[in-house]
Amino acid sequence: xxxxxxxxxxxFFGVALAILAWWAASRAVGDLPSPARTWEESKLYILEPLxxxxxxxxxxxxxxxxxxxxxxxxxLLGILIATPIGFLLGVSSTLTRMFDPIMQxxxxxxxxxxxxxxxxxxxxxxxAALFAIAVCSMWPTVxxxxxxxxxxxxxxxxxxxxxxxxxxxxxxxxxxxxTLPYMFTGYRLSLGIAWLxxxxxxxxxxxxxxxxxxxxxxxSLVYAHILLAIITIGVVGFALDxxxxxxxxRLRTV
Amino acid sequence: xxxxxxxxxxxxxxGSAGTRHVLRHVSLTIERGEFVSIVGAMGSGKSTLLNxxxxxxxxxxxxxxxxxxxxxxxxNDAAMVFQNYSLLPWFTALENVRLAVEAACPQLSQEDQxxxxxxxxxxxxxxxxxxxxPRQLSGGMRQRVAIARAFxxxxxxxxxxxxxxxxxxxxxxxLQQELARLCRDxxxxxxxxxxxxxxxxAILLSDRIVPMIPGPPATLGTPIPVELSRxxxxxxxxxxxxxxxxxxxxxxxxxxxxxxxxSNGMLHSDAxxxxxxxxxxxxx
Numbered sequence: 001x002x003x004x005x006x007x008x009x010x011x012f013f014g015v016a017l018a019i020l021a022w023w024a025a026s027r028a029v030g031d032l033p034s035p036a037r038t039w040e041e042s043k044l045y046i047l048e049p050l051x052x053x054x055x056x057x058x059x060x061x062x063x064x065x066x067x068x069x070x071x072x073x074x075x076l077l078g079i080l081i082a083t084p085i086g087f088l089l090g091v092s093s094t095l096t097r098m099f100d101p102i103m104q105x106x107x108x109x110x111x112x113x114x115x116x117x118x119x120x121x122x123x124x125x126x127x128a129a130l131f132a133i134a135v136c137s138m139w140p141t142v143x144x145x146x147x148x149x150x151x152x153x154x155x156x157x158x159x160x161x162x163x164x165x166x167x168x169x170x171x172x173x174x175x176x177x178x179t180l181p182y183m184f185t186g187y188r189l190s191l192g193i194a195w196l197x198x199x200x201x202x203x204x205x206x207x208x209x210x211x212x213x214x215x216x217x218x219x220s221l222v223y224a225h226i227l228l229a230i231i232t233i234g235v236v237g238f239a240l241d242x243x244x245x246x247x248x249x250r251l252r253t254v
Numbered sequence: 255x256x257x258x259x260x261x262x263x264x265x266x267x268x269g270s271a272g273t274r275h276v277l278r279h280v281s282l283t284i285e286r287g288e289f290v291s292i293v294g295a296m297g298s299g300k301s302t303l304l305n306x307x308x309x310x311x312x313x314x315x316x317x318x319x320x321x322x323x324x325x326x327x328x329x330n331d332a333a334m335v336f337q338n339y340s341l342l343p344w345f346t347a348l349e350n351v352r353l354a355v356e357a358a359c360p361q362l363s364q365e366d367q368x369x370x371x372x373x374x375x376x377x378x379x380x381x382x383x384x385x386x387x388p389r390q391l392s393g394g395m396r397q398r399v400a401i402a403r404a405f406x407x408x409x410x411x412x413x414x415x416x417x418x419x420x421x422x423x424x425x426x427x428x429l430q431q432e433l434a435r436l437c438r439d440x441x442x443x444x445x446x447x448x449x450x451x452x453x454x455x456a457i458l459l460s461d462r463i464v465p466m467i468p469g470p471p472a473t474l475g476t477p478i479p480v481e482l483s484r485x486x487x488x489x490x491x492x493x494x495x496x497x498x499x500x501x502x503x504x505x506x507x508x509x510x511x512x513x514x515x516x517s518n519g520m521l522h523s524d525a526x527x528x529x530x531x532x533x534x535x536x537x538x
Contacts, residue, residue: 155336155338155340156340156342158310158334158336158340159336159340159342161309161310161327161328162308162310162328162332162333162334163353163354163357163358163407164328164330164357164358165353165357166357169353169356169357173342173345173353174342177342177344178344
């Protein structure tokens with residue numbers, strides 16, 4: 001019983017310590033706002049989360065929503081491309097050998113590098129941002145789906161052979177269900193990356209959203225709002241990961 | 255001409271440790287409607303042979319002729335039961351069996367396919383477990399589903415890969431009897447090839463027993479006929495004169511050949527004695 005209480009209290013204690021460290025740092029660094037000042041200057045955005053006062057001057061929930069919508073579109077685009085590629089690479093070792101070097105080279109490229117290319121290709125900031133999100137976030141899905149197909153036990157392939165299932169039936173009744181848990185782990189990792197990319201792409205393109213807000217407030221020297229944006233990004237990212245984790249756990253029990 | 259003719263089958267596997275010749279020039283003929291067991295120790299190449307017969311893998315040399323035609327790949331009149339059930343865990347018992355019916359009889363309507371699958375599951379006593387997933391079923395029940403899946407397509411040829419190897423002794427005995435009943439019940443004649451490491455199981459179910467002489471490469475010994483009336487029971491077999499004779503023949507064939515190569519004989523002779531132990535206890 002006491003152990004349970006301690007387990008509940010401990011995370012709060014950790015948060016308190018972190019805020020204390022933040023406060024200490026703000027004493028040492030002149031421009032860094034203290035926790036209290038950050039709250040004071042940000043409470044308008046938090047207490048009126050849906051208020052819309054200007055292009056960037058909006059409630060924090062509204063800003064997060066813009067970012068989330070952008071992420072959702074980029075992420076969907078990414079996994080729509082990545083999932084079939086993952087299946088193809090999983091089924092064919094020839095294709096894997098052909099494309100593995102390209103994948104290994106493309107994978108570590110930063111979103112900041114893709115974004116200007118997107119701007120060159122699409123001329124507009126919105127499609128460029130989606131392009132960057134899709135290209136950066138697709139790799140975990142490609143790799144996990146591929147691994148999932150490879151991990152299908154020989155037994156299931158034998159069943160497909162013995163029952164003389166058509167290619168289509170083998171795909172829908174065996175390959176997809178067997179790969180689903182791996183695929184979802186890929187989706188979770190991809191969404192995490194998509195959320196990382198959104199901030200960078202909004203900062204570079206100046207579109208409204210948490211990242212755009214962060215960059216504008218830096219330029220307007222309102223440092224407290226930078227901290228507000230950072231905390232928001234963290235909380236939303238954490239929530240996304242938890243949601244995907246829950247979906248994944250449901251899938252695993254099937 | 256026999257229904258199944260196996261002619262000069264050889265199979266080798268190439269690994270990092272070099273080439274392993276598992277089977278060399280294996281030949282055997284099986285009559286229509288016959289139940290033939292291939293008995294051998296673990297790792298003797300039984301599964302390799304069965305996979306070749308079923309068409310799951312291609313032989314290096316040799317042919318398998320069924321009903322006059324040389325087989326390439328899995329035949330559409332063949333079914334197989336695997337040792338580890340090989341049910342699809344995301345489907346219910348009914349869906350697992352239906353998948354087989356759907357693939358084998360696309361001309362049937364959805365409803366007829368469902369009826370056929372349900373009926374086959376009822377035949378193996380799973381009428382009340384139609385909508386359970388494999389993990390909700392015991393090992394014995396899973397293997398019943400797998401047997402139902404094999405029989406649902408009304409096969410001419412049935413391949414059994416140690417079908418009762420993963421089951422406890424009591425369940426095994428019940429299922430052996432049910433399999434014997436299913437093979438007999440069908441007015442159509444099912445030609446069955448089973449591999450097993452249990453001499454008793456082979457005597458219980460087979461018309462002929464083919465001992466597999468471990469190698470590598472493994473070869474087949476002379477088939478031993480089991481001339482016993484059916485239905486048979488394990489209890490009856492323990493005292494039957496014919497059964498004792500057949501048992502002695504199989505054991506002699508399995509134990510005579512190894513020892514040619516001492517270097518790799520270690521594992522095989524160990525496995526062979528494990529197979530033979532229950533027999534030795536009973537003949538004492």
